[in-house]
Each structure stands twice: as C-alpha cells, then as structure tokens.
Amino acid sequence: MFDKDAESKTDEANTVTKSFGISDDTLAEVEDFKAQLTKHNAWDRPFMGYVNEDGYGYAYVPDAAVAYDPYWDSHKAFLELPEDVQAAFAIRLLFAHRPVDRYGASMFLHYQRGFNVKFEGVGANNY
Numbered sequence: 001m002f003d004k005d006a007e008s009k010t011d012e013a014n015t016v017t018k019s020f021g022i023s024d025d026t027l028a029e030v031e032d033f034k035a036q037l038t039k040h041n042a043w044d045r046p047f048m049g050y051v052n053e054d055g056y057g058y059a060y061v062p063d064a065a066v067a068y069d070p071y072w073d074s075h076k077a078f079l080e081l082p083e084d085v086q087a088a089f090a091i092r093l094l095f096a097h098r099p100v101d102r103y104g105a106s107m108f109l110h111y112q113r114g115f116n117v118k119f120e121g122v123g124a125n126n127y
Helices: 006-019 024-039 074-080 083-094 100-115
Strands: 050-052 058-060 066-068 071-073
Touching: 006 024, 006 058, 006 083, 024 071, 024 074, 050 066, 050 083, 050 100, 058 100, 074 083
Parallel strands: none
Antiparallel strands: 050 058, 066 071
C-alpha cells in the first residue's frame, strides 16, 4: 500500500479502523488533528512519542514532539485526544509513506494499545 496514492491509502486505513468499531465521527476528529499538525508545522515531530534514537532503535521520548514557533506540544495534544481517536490516527499512519510514521504508529499501538502489528515485505520490522 505504501506506493499507492494518498486517497487509496486513506480509504484502506479507514476500512481497517472501522473494522475495530471506529465511527465516522472519530475519523472526523482524526482529520481535525491532522489539520492541527499542519497548522503547527509538526508533521516531522514524533507526536505519538516514539522516535528513532540515532540508529539505536525506537524509544519513548515525549519531549521530542515540541514545536517552538509557535510553541505547541504535539505529543501532549495527541494524548489529550480520546483513546479511539488516538488509535484511529495511529492506524492511519500505518499506511503512511514515511517509515518514521509507520514505525512510531506501530510502537504506539503495540505498547499503548496492545496491538501486534505485522509488516510484510523486505526489511519489515516485527516485534
């Protein structure tokens, strides 16, 4: 799915999230949070809390998600979302084109929600 267009990936992610009972209202809140990330130029921040520590693997580093101009703590904002919105957002990012988003989402879902995410293909990380 990673090589598909954004609309196809979003449709597939929404199908997966709905299979877990996620509502359209929850998906609308996901879109609202996406807009906040864009507004604060925070897409490159590890807003789910997990960051690749210079090749040493992923670690939970919540203060790495702060944007300073203007100040906004994207991880704090993410944690303030309802749990179903957090899960839906993380599932959406499993379909993202950037590995940092996919693996951060996978870590969040595994450690915070008890999901076991299995990536398929060459170089897929599983735990």
